[in-house]
Structure formats: structure tokens, C-alpha cells
Amino acid sequence: MNEQPTTGSAPAARLGDGTLAVRAGLPAPVKNEPTLPGPAFAAHFHLPGDVEGPYTYGRDTNPTWTLLEQAIGELEAPGQDAHTVVFASGMAAVSAVLLSQARHGDTVVLPDDGYQALPLLREQMEAYGIHVRTAPTADEAQLTVLDGARLLWIETPSNPGLDVCDVRRLVDAAHAGGTLVAVDNTLATPLGQRPLDLGADFSVASGTKGLTGHGDLLLGYVVCRDAELAALVRRWRKIVGAIPGPMEAWLAHRSLATIQLRAQRQWANALALAEALTGRTEVTGLRYPGLATDPSHKTAARQMRGFGSVVSFTLPDRAHAERFMSALHLVEDATSFGSVRSTAERRGRWGGDAVPEGFIRFSAGAEDTEDLIADVLRALESAGSGS
Numbered sequence: 578m579n580e581q582p583t584t585g586s587a588p589a590a591r592l593g594d595g596t597l598a599v600r601a602g603l604p605a606p607v608k609n610e611p612t613l614p615g616p617a618f619a620a621h622f623h624l625p626g627d628v629e630g631p632y633t634y635g636r637d638t639n640p641t642w643t644l645l646e647q648a649i650g651e652l653e654a655p656g657q658d659a660h661t662v663v664f665a666s667g668m669a670a671v672s673a674v675l676l677s678q679a680r681h682g683d684t685v686v687l688p689d690d691g692y693q694a695l696p697l698l699r700e701q702m703e704a705y706g707i708h709v710r711t712a713p714t715a716d717e718a719q720l721t722v723l724d725g726a727r728l729l730w731i732e733t734p735s736n737p738g739l740d741v742c743d744v745r746r747l748v749d750a751a752h753a754g755g756t757l758v759a760v761d762n763t764l765a766t767p768l769g770q771r772p773l774d775l776g777a778d779f780s781v782a783s784g785t786k787g788l789t790g791h792g793d794l795l796l797g798y799v800v801c802r803d804a805e806l807a808a809l810v811r812r813w814r815k816i817v818g819a820i821p822g823p824m825e826a827w828l829a830h831r832s833l834a835t836i837q838l839r840a841q842r843q844w845a846n847a848l849a850l851a852e853a854l855t856g857r858t859e860v861t862g863l864r865y866p867g868l869a870t871d872p873s874h875k876t877a878a879r880q881m882r883g884f885g886s887v888v889s890f891t892l893p894d895r896a897h898a899e900r901f902m903s904a905l906h907l908v909e910d911a912t913s914f915g916s917v918r919s920t921a922e923r924r925g926r927w928g929g930d931a932v933p934e935g936f937i938r939f940s941a942g943a944e945d946t947e948d949l950i951a952d953v954l955r956a957l958e959s960a961g962s963g964s
């Protein structure tokens with residue numbers, strides 16, 4: 578496991594997700610101490626004499642991270658030896674894997690429909706002499722550009738297009754050629770999908786989204802089984818200093834206890850929304866991997882245990898989409914996703930994704946299903962009447 582102190586968690590593999598979530602990363606009970614110790618606000622720790630860990634300087638280690646890393650590791654890889662490294666944001670975690678693994682002259686394969694900051698990272702890698710190839714997520718198209726690559730980056734389901742690829746199939750082909758595989762697990766969360774179980778070398782995610790679910794903090798993490806790969810990622814964090822604050826780390830850990838409750842409601846709401854949108858004449862391009870009719874469904878059903886909170890669809894044009902957005906009462910017009918409060922946005926306003934002007938990315942929250950669906954249907958009616 579980690580070189581960090583062990584915790585008092587129960588044998589994880591036999592427990593259900595809810596049990597796992599409420600107990601994840603808790604230290605062994607100590608009389609008169611709280612269940613989850615509060616954030617350790619410390620730039621440095623008492624360090625008389627020789628330099629000995631675990632806690633020396635706050636950019637390297639912090640006991641609040643230790644517990645959170647333990648918790649995330651238990652959710653991503655229950656019952657297994659895994660190494661988890663938390664970061665200040667999802668992009669800090671993504672960059673740490675790509676930039677700590679790829680060297681000048683190496684080739685990296687990215688999806689061409691992934692998170693909108695990946696093209697920025699691509700430019701940066703190319704400036705460092707790393708070759709970058711891209712292919713779409715759907716139909717495992719990345720298989721065609723794998724040859725000789727150092728690292729394959731997978732994002733499934735992809736954000737915002739919600740395409741899904743067969744992780745196991747890509748991993749088998751990549752490993753056969755000596756290529757490492759990282760999966761961006763942000764959209765699914767560890768409750769929806771466990772990339773390490775599908776053979777990936779790294780599971781990487783933004784904890785800003787569904788993992789923590791309250792839209793009040795930024796966080797990222799990397800989980801991997803190999804100690805040497807983990808050491809490179811941890812070294813990168815030390816060099817770049819993209820560390821989460823103790824308060825954010827503690828809030829994230831506190832939020833993890835409810836991840837199953839949040840996910841169950843949010844995923845059910847997303848499915849109900851997708852079903853309510855099915856067959857509406859003004860809606861095209863409806864995507865939700867949990868819909869039996871979705872092009873992603875077959876692969877998603879094989880490798881995912883839940884299909885996430887994000888639904889995407891397209892309204893006839895920009896003005897129609899803007900009328901829809903402003904007619905919503907229970908849904909906040911905001912970016913990001915995975916919050917207990919529903920959010921949606923006209924994605925084209927950012928200019929970064931190849932989406933139609935009327936494209937809506939909708940993140941279902943934990944509202945009562947009837948209330949949420951009624952609000953969306955009323956807003957669609959209102960947008961359709963042009964008012």
C-alpha cells in the first residue's frame with residue numbers, strides 16, 4: 578500500500594459501495610478522537626534531528642491527504658494494493674501523469690474528443706518534443722494510432738460527447754505493444770467504473786465533479802498499482818507543487834461518505850431526463866450511455882456499473898438553447914458537472930468543443946425526479962413557443 582500510516586478500514590472487497598463509501602479512509606478509532614480528524618493546517622511539521630517521515634514539509638505530505646488518498650484508493654481499487662496521489666485540480670493530475678511519463682521523442686495518444694483543456698496540454702507536450710497522435714473515442718478508433726506509443730490516454734465516457742470505448746480491448750492492444758494506459762474516470766466516478774479492474778495502469782480524475790459533488794472545491798487524483806509509476810507522479814507533484822489545500826482535502830473526504838447516495842439519485846435523474854427527452858421533436862443528438870438505444874450503451878453496460886449524471890442533447894439553434902437555459906428554474910446555468918444541484922450549459926459558448934450551437938450539456942442533480950423533469954419539460958415548452 579502507501580508508505581503512509583495504515584488506517585482502520587474494514588476488508589473492502591466484500592463490502593457494498595455504500596458501506597465502502599461511508600467508511601473509506603477512516604483511521605482506526607482512537608478514544609476521544611473524532612471519526613474523521615479535521616484538516617491539518619501545517620506548512621511544516623516538528624522535525625527534530627534527522628529528516629524522517631511521514632510528515633516533514635507541507636508540499637510533500639499532509640495527514641489530511643493521507644486519509645483522503647486512502648479513501649479514494651479504496652473506492653477505485655477495493656481490496657487491492659493501490660497508490661493514490663491527490664492534486665489541486667483534475668488538470669494538475671492529468672498533467673502529472675502525461676508530463677511525468679512522456680519524454681522528448683516519445684509518442685502519446687490522446688482522444689480528439691476529450692476534455693477541452695487536453696488540446697492545450699497537447700501543444701505543451703509538442704513544444705517539449707513529445708509526439709502526439711489523436712483519434713476519436715468511439716469504436717476504439719485509438720487502436721489505429723497506438724503503434725510504438727509510450728502512453729495511451731482514454732476518456733470514457735467522453736466529455737461532452739458521451740462516447741464510450743472498450744477499455745479492456747484498448748488496454749490489451751496497448752500492453753501488447755508496451756504502451757501504458759491511463760483512463761480519465763471523471764465522468765463515471767469510481768462508483769460507475771473502475772479502470773484498474775479493466776487493466777489500466779492509471780485511473781485519473783477530476784475530483785471537482787461527481788466525486789465530491791457539491792460544486793465547492795477543485796481536486797484531482799491519480800491511482801495506480803505500480804509503485805514506481807506512482808513515485809514518478811508523486812515526484813511531479815513535489816516539483817510542480819500542485820497540491821490540494823488541507824481544507825479542500827478534508828471537505829472532499831467528508832463528501833465521499835455520500836457518494837453512493839448522490840450517485841444513485843443523480844444517475845436515476847439522468848436516465849429519467851434522457852427518457853423524457855426521447856422522442857421530443859425539438860431534441861436531436863440525445864446521448865446518455867444508460868439509455869438502451871444509445872450507441873454507447875452496449876460497451877458501457879459491459880464495463881460500467883452506473884452511467885453517470887451527464888446527458889447531452891441538441892436544440893434547433895443557439896437562440897432556442899438560450900431560451901431553454903433561461904427558462905429553467907431548478908437548473909443552474911453553469912459549467913462543470915456532477916453536483917447535487919442540477920447544472921446545464923450551452924456548451925458552444927466556450928468555443929473549445931466541436932459541438933453544434935444548440936448543444937446542451939446537462940448534469941442531473943439530486944433533486945426529486947418529478948420536480949426536475951417537470952422543470953425541464955416546462956422550459957422546453959417555453960423555449961419552443963419562442964417566449
Ligand SMILES: *Cc1c(COP(=O)(O)O)cnc(C)c1O
Pocket residue numbers: 666667668669671692732736761763764782783784785786795796797
Ligand atoms: C473537469 C475535467 C477535467 C479537469 O478537472 P479540473 O478539476 O477542472 O482541473 C479533466 N477531465 C475531465 C473529463 C473533466 O470533466
